[in-house]
Amino acid sequence: MIRLSSSFIRTLREDPADAEVASHKLLVRAGYIRRSAAGVYTWLPLGLKVLRKVEQIVREEQDAIGGQEVLFSALQPREPYEATGRWEDYGPNLFRLQDRKQDDYLLAPTHEEMFTLTVKDLFSSYKDLPTMLYQIQAKYRDEARPRAGLLRTREFLMKDAYSFDVDDEGLDASYEKQRLAYQRTFERLGLPTVICRADAGAMGGSRSEEFLHPTPVGEDTFVVSDGGYAANVEAVTTPAPPALDEAAIAAxxxxxxxxxxxxxxxxxxxxxxxxxxxxxxxxxxxGEWTRYEMLKHLVYLLTHPDGSTEPLVIALPGDREVDAKRLEAAVAPAIASPFTDEDFSAHPVLKKGYIGPEGLGLEAEAGICYLVDPRVVPGSSWVAGAGEKDKHVYDLVYGRDFTADGTIEAAEVRDGDPAPDGSGPMRLTRGMEMGHIFQLGRTYAEALGLKVLDENGKSVVVTMGSYGIGVTRAIAAVAELCHDEKGLCWPRQLAPADVHIVATGKDPAIFAEAERIAGALEARGLEVLYDDRPKVSPGVKFKDSELLGVPTSVVVGRGLATGVVEVRDRAGGEIREVSPEEVVDAVTAEVRGA
Amino acid sequence: MIRLSSSFIRTLREDPADAEVASHKLLVRAGYIRRSAAGVYTWLPLGLKVLRKVEQIVREEQDAIGGQEVLFSALQPREPYEATGRWEDYGPNLFRLQDRKQDDYLLAPTHEEMFTLTVKDLFSSYKDLPTMLYQIQAKYRDEARPRAGLLRTREFLMKDAYSFDVDDEGLDASYEKQRLAYQRTFERLGLPTVICRADAGAMGGSRSEEFLHPTPVGEDTFVVSDGGYAANVEAVTTPAPPALDEAAIAAxxxxxxxxxxxxxxxxxxxxxxxxxxxxxxxxxxxGEWTRYEMLKHLVYLLTHPDGSTEPLVIALPGDREVDAKRLEAAVAPAIASPFTDEDFSAHPVLKKGYIGPEGLGLEAEAGICYLVDPRVVPGSSWVAGAGEKDKHVYDLVYGRDFTADGTIEAAEVRDGDPAPDGSGPMRLTRGMEMGHIFQLGRTYAEALGLKVLDENGKSVVVTMGSYGIGVTRAIAAVAELCHDEKGLCWPRQLAPADVHIVATGKDPAIFAEAERIAGALEARGLEVLYDDRPKVSPGVKFKDSELLGVPTSVVVGRGLATGVVEVRDRAGGEIREVSPEEVVDAVTAEVRGA
Structure with missing residues (x-):
């Protein structure tokens, strides 16, 4: 039993100054968490109880698909991350440090490398596979802008799982198991999610999906079509219009x-x-001209992880803007920044304001990478800058008059754009990434030499998947979803207690009865939070009870004299009166869902 | 049920090359842990199960004394540790790092500062106290010589608790609660411990005791007397012989x-x-001369945490050597290193080889700190160097002919030395520190401004205690204590499983029966490890079973044809035959201690 009179719980009436979103405000005000540094939080007793419940749900679903739990240190040596390139690719997002011998270490953002090496250490045969390992462990990423409480932090608890298979079919099966486990996990957490195609980004690999929870406070934008297409906006592919053949182009x-x-x-x-x-x-x-045909050219400076730079010219239909996140995903691990005047001076062939393929001299200038939007297909006809002021080229046909080094998915996605799979127009939605599953393939195993002998005694590289759930972020998402203006409203499976007993007034008989009820409920196996504070007004107690958000509360107060106590439902607001004799059965039944 | 055929468990026949102590060898060989960097370990599935059981015992005993569990990040900002001086005092033992903004952070070695600040944040009145908070969390210390597997690591799981009281009596009561909780905890873990007076060292504070587990692989030396005195050797105080009064000295x-x-x-x-x-x-x-009277002078260079240095001259009876650890504890947080020739050149008043109080010019040389062994009391008479070759001073009387700046406990403690409390001669024993309880007092609260209003509305500084248990080290200690030449022998309460079923041979009937027994035991609530590997010889299975160290195993093999299976006791080695019909009851009873 948690007694409020002696618990390390203090509620605040005012929102913390740095809080913007409801989950952040309420988790701090209700005394679940405290900030200890930018993007670093402390879990107070009630918060820790919620955290453990989320962990346990995640754990059970991982165990149910044969996941085996292990635990790696956050502190890991540089070498394995150097071997896979992540030491550099993570850039300033990685917390790096040196030990007393000046050896390099990092605080792991995820543990692909260490899991790969450990499987290499223990396993050697195809008979050892498949295997699925996971941990629930603190991760570190030095976010540039930690924000929104637990939604974007620099330390966060994550469940990261890794599958190891001998072949692609095995990886598909492991991936599918995790996909189902994730669906069950988020269902149990009470978090609706949409499974979106995702950009695999810096992690490498092939198939990749995100579990996005639709919410206005989400940082991700994703699209859905009525026909069932769903993708992170970074992963949306642009359907190309039909290309013309040579004869048609010639005409x-x-x-x-x-x-x-x-x-x-x-x-x-x-x-x-x-x-x-x-x-x-x-x-x-x-025959009306539209902005679409006015081929827009934008110039960026690409900075690669090793520090080297090169210009990148992107051409896209004139009715589209570049989407910064899609561009970021498309060029990762490099970083694209808009060309500055200085950059233009350094590359005189790029004439600011008049860039077009004609004036670009791109073919002569091998060092300049030129990528076009996927809508720029052979036979498509454009208007573009002619390389000098007040002149444009018309009827500029791709594949005849100019070509590029490739295509790039950098143009914004708009509400109503067609889904790439033909399932209809797409709608843009805000969401929060709750989980991410990847088919890593053989990238990590190759970099770190994880091979096993197959049935024929031949050495084969293992293929891997990686599967993450943000445990602390899930708590923020639930708090965001389940609250009202008065406070938090936990779903039963995550609440820090099953029932909150509130004793009001000064009558010792009331406190004695509240104590009896609390004890009886605890004896039934319920987790009880008991507000036994002797000199706190009923108003303050009710407010605290609403703020803390335990789903069911029992108010023992003046009504006791006439033989009633109140059972209150936090979410629905219903209040019903029951007799003190019945309350233990009634509450137990309610909590147990009977 | 853990099935060995598909588990992430691999045993090794050979000891790891870097392992010196049994616990390290066996925990690695049995597949409980793997090294990922110097002093950093990964917990494999069986190891993690043991770890969780130790954690749970520690947690229950903390909860039983009203401890409230919280969770702090390992990553913490510099400022609070700067305020208490620990940022510097910890020297190279602290992992320090900077974030992308070049702000300083550390990986916390313990969390006194953060607990203090969080209590300051939440509490403001004496009515809020006492409170006892704890966490079970990964700690980091950049040990110069990580060694012996889990015995001395750079990352380790620790239970650290902190008590907050308004007055000294409260602190005494909190301390006593933790002391009892520790006794119960180590008893439940099956680890005999001796409660030793300890040197409070860099933590500051007053009363301090260590729970030392006597073991030859321990790094600590402690003393016990038949009369019940027990102390870490660093904390042993030297009984001073009676001093003479002025008249006696004059004679x-x-x-x-x-x-x-x-x-x-x-x-x-x-x-x-x-x-x-x-x-x-x-x-x-x-009247025989002994080495005792030949007052030995040793010179050290003290390096303070801020980098400043000063010479330190120590005088002790000639029959004693300096104990490096006692000296280290006595001068902490400064570090003492023997004077080099260069140091002597820099301080010409110290004539190497002829140092004595006479030639020392100490009184003239205020910069040189001169400390004597506690046996050097007023009226004690010594022989010492006279400051030049082949000359000594006789009948040199302390308090008359020379004085020092104070005393220092740096001389070695010997078997047979008298206990300071008069409880008889002391015996020297090797031990391993399993827990440490401190009365911190007001040091941290003062440094960080943790005050509450007392009953009279007066602001008073809170007094604190700090209480640590090395959770990962406890596992190593148990493994060290509970093993034989064949492998680990876990006590039931910590074993990764309750029973280990071994199916031998190739007969499908045997595997079917083993599977049935395993399932039936699991249905009784037992944790089952089932060696279902189809093509592994009985010899290998038995060896693995002994190495893994589950207390009870059931062998289902050839005997099944004649109606018997074997129940084996790992620790005692007894083997008894029971019928397959009885084995589930028999094993359940054994595991439950019935």
């Missing part, structure tokens, strides 16, 4: 440079084109 | 310098004295 009008006085923006260029060349627009039935 | 012979040709060692000086001045020795009835 298109030849490109020609035109004077376009004053058409210094996409909008002006579109207006000008409609005035100067009405009815000639190549993509509409009416 | 002693005057000091005189004598030629002592060739008496360049304590032994030679003693022999010389017996030849030159027979019957004049001041401490024996016979």
């Amino acid at each position: 298109l009008p030849a490109m020609h440079v035109e004077d376009t006085p004053g058409a210094s923006t996409i909008a002006k260029l579109t207006d000008f084109s409609n005035q100067a060349f009405p009815g000639k627009g190549p993509t509409t039935d009416s | 002693l012979p005057a000091m005189h310098v004598e030629d002592t040709p060739g008496a360049s060692t304590i032994a030679k000086l003693t022999d010389f004295s017996n030849q030159a001045f027979p019957g004049k020795g001041p401490t024996t009835d016979s």
Whole structure:
């Protein structure tokens, strides 16, 4: 039994100054957590109880699919992370340190390397596989902007699991097991999630999905279509329009440079084109020019993890902007920053404001990487800068008049864009990443030499999956989802206690009866939080009870004289009166869902 | 049920190359742990099960005395540790790091500072106290010489508890509660411990005791007397002989310098004295000179945490050596290193080889700290170097002819030395520190401003205690205590499983019966480890079973044909045959201690 009179629990009436989102405000105000440094939190007694319950649900679902729990240190040596490139690729997000011998260490952001090495240490045969290992352990990432309480922290508890299989079919099976385990886990946590295709990013690998919890405070944007397509916006692929064959391309009008006085923006260029060349627009039935055809060229400086830089030119339809996150994912682990005036000076071939493939000299300039939006297909016709002021090229056909080094998924995704699988238009939604499952494939095993002998005695590289759930973030997500203006409303399976007993007034008989009820409920196996504070007003006690958010509370007060106590439902707000004799049975039944 | 055929468990026949002690060898060979870096270990599935059981025992005993569990991050900011001086005092033992903003952080070696600040954050009145908080959490110390597997690591799991009281009586009561909880904890873990007075060292504070587990592999030396005195050797105080009063001192012979040709060692000086001045020795009835009276002077360079240095001269009876650990504890947080030739050059007043109080010029040289052994009391008479070659001073009386800046407990403690409390001669024993309880007092609360209002509305500084148990080390200690040449022998309460079922041979009926027994035992609530490996010889299975050390095993093999299975007791080695029908009852009873 937790007695409020002697517990390390203090509630606050005011929101903490640095809190923006409800979960952050309420978890601090209700005394579940405290900040100890930017993005680093302390778990107070009630918070720790919730944390352990989330952990246990995650653990049970991992055990249910044959996961075996292990525990690695947060402190790990540099070498394995050097071997996979992550020591560098993680950039400033990695906490690095040296020991007294000046050897390099890190605080692990995840443990792919260490799991790989440990399996290599223990296993040597295909008979040892498949195996699924996991841990629930503190991870560290030096986020540039830790924010929103537990939603984005620099230390967080994570369940990270890793599967080891001898072949691709095995990996598919392991991946599917985790996918189902994740669905069950989030269902038990009470967190609706959408499984979205994800960009595998710096982790390498192939198939990758995120479990996104739709919420307005989410940092991720994802898309869903009515036909069932769902993807993180970084992972959305753009359906390419049909390309033309050589004969059809040859039949298109030849490109020609035109004077376009004053058409210094996409909008002006579109207006000008409609005035100067009405009815000639190549993509509409009416021949109207649209912003789409005005091929926009943007220049970035790519900085690679080793510090080297190179320019990157991106071309995309003029009606689209670049989405910073999609660009970030597309170029990772490199970082793209917009070209500065200084950068333009260093690359005189790139004429700021007039860049187009014609004036770009790209083919002559091997050092400049030129990537186009997937909508730029062979035979598509564009208008672009001609490399000098007030001149544009018309009828510029991709595959005939210019080519690029490849395509890039950097253009923004819009509400209504078609899903790549033909399942209809996509809707944009905000979400929070709760889990992420990856088919890593053989990247880590190759880098670290994890091989086993197959049935024929041949050495084969093991294929791996990696599966993460943010345990602390899940708590924030539940708090975000389950609260009202008065405070938290925990779902029963995560509440720090099953029942909150509130004794009000000063009558010793009331406290004696509350004590009896608390004891009887505890004897039934329920977890009891008992507000036994002797000199605190009923109003304060009720407010605290609402703030703390235990699903069921029992108020023992003035009504006792007339033979009733109140059973209150936190979420629904219902209050019913029962006799003190019945309350233990009633509450037990309610908690047990009977 | 853990099935060996598909578990992440591999045993090794050979000891790991770097292992010296049995617990290290066996925990690695049995697949409980793996090293991931110097002094950093990974917990494999069986090891983690043992770890969780130890944690749970520790947790229950903390809860039983009203401890409230919280959880702090390992990563903490510099400032609070700066305020208490520990940022510097911990020297190279502290893992320090910087974040992307170049702010300083550390990996906490313990969390006094953070608990103090959190209590300050939540509490403000004497009515809030006493409170007892604890966590079970990974600690980091950059040990110079991590060794012996889990016995001395750089990351280790620790239960650290902190008590907060308004006055000294409260602290005494909290301390006593923890002392009893520790006794119960170690009893439940099956670890005999001796409660020893301890040196409070860098933690500050007053009363301090260590729970030392006597073991030859222990790094600590402690003393016990038949009369019940027990102390860490660093904490042993030296009973001073009776001092003389001024009149008695005045009656002693005057000091005189004598030629002592060739008496360049304590032994030679003693022999010389017996030849030159027979019957004049001041401490024996016979007047024989002993090495005791030959006052030995040793010079050290003290390095303070801030990097500043100063010489330290220590005088002790010539029959004693300095004990490095006692010296270390006596000067902490400074570090003492023997004076080098260079140091002597820098301090010409200290004439190497001829140092004595006479030639020392100590009073003239305020910068040199001079400390004497506690046996050097007013009226005690000594022989010491006269500051030049082949000359010594005789009848040099402390308090008359020389004085020091104070006393120091740096001399070795010997078997047979008298206990300071008069409880008889002390015996020296090797032990391992399993727990440590401290009365911190007000040091931390003062440094960090933790005050509450007392009954009269007056602001008072809170007094604290700090209480630690090395959770991972406890596992090593149990493994060290409970093993034989064949492997580990876990006590039931810590074993990774209750029973180990071994199916031998190739007969499918045997495996079917073993499976049935394993399932039936699991249905009774027992934790079952089942060696179901199909193509492994009985010899290997028995060896693995002995190495893994589950207390009870059931062998299902050839005997099944004649209606018997074997129940084996790992520790005692007894084997009894029971029928397959009886084995589930028999094993359940054995495990439950019925």
